[in-house]
Amino acid sequence: YTHPDLYLNIWLNQGELPVGMALSDADVDGLITFRDLNNAINSSLVSDLNANGRIDAGDLLADNRWANGLDNDGNGYLDDLIGWDFANNDNDPLDDNGHGTHVAGIMGADGGNGSMVAGVSWHTQMVAIKAFNADARHA
Numbered sequence: 820y821t822h823p824d825l826y827l828n829i830w831l832n833q834g835e836l837p838v839g840m841a842l843s844d845a846d847v848d849g850l851i852t853f854r855d856l857n858n859a860i861n862s863s864l865v866s867d868l869n870a871n872g873r874i875d876a877g878d879l880l881a882d883n884r885w886a887n888g889l890d891n892d893g894n895g896y897l898d899d900l901i902g903w904d905f906a907n908n909d910n911d912p913l914d915d916n917g918h919g920t921h922v923a924g925i926m927g928a929d930g931g932n933g934s935m936v937a938g939v940s941w942h943t944q945m946v947a948i949k950a951f952n953a954d955a956r957h958a
Contacts, residue, residue: 820901820913820947822920824928824936826875827853830944834892835900837884840864852944876901876947880911902947915953 820829831852836842842851845858856865856874864884869877879885879900886898896903897910904912914920923938927945930937 820876821869821871822924823873824932824934824938825920825923825945826873827857827929828927828938828941828943828945829853829876829901830946831856831879832892832900834894835885835898836891837887838891840884850944877913886910902949904949906949906952912947912949914949919947919949 820826831850833850836851842864843855843858843860844851845855845860846852853874853876855861856879865874865878866882867874867878868881869875871877880898885900888897890897890899892899899910901910902912903910923945924936926938927940927943928934928936928938930941
């Protein structure tokens with residue numbers, strides 16, 4: 820979810836958006852996405868905490884304004900902003916060994932950005948889900 824070709828297409832759970840934060844739908848598509856969060860209009864509401872030059876899921880998961888310890892959408896998963904890690908039962912489904920990132924890239928790597936890589940669908944929403952740990956075992 821922090822990969823330069825994937826971060827813009829990572830799904831953002833609309834039900835877990837911070838209550839009271841005046842986020843702007845910069846691309847006017849009816850959803851707050853990482854494309855919106857990387858727009859200057861929302862710059863005061865997000866921070867590049869992992870210092871990679873962009874706003875991605877890693878930044879939101881590390882920010883207690885976003886990951887506030889609450890189940891805002893009432894689905895039983897705390898702070899499931901971008902998906903869920905079923906192997907570790909937490910909200911951080913970071914890929915342990917690259918397989919998920921590779922498959923996600925085939926489906927939804929952002930194209931036209933000069934990286935020489937493009938997925939089948941350049942503008943999509945992908946939910947980050949982890950079912951197995953790095954050893955391919957379900958914890």
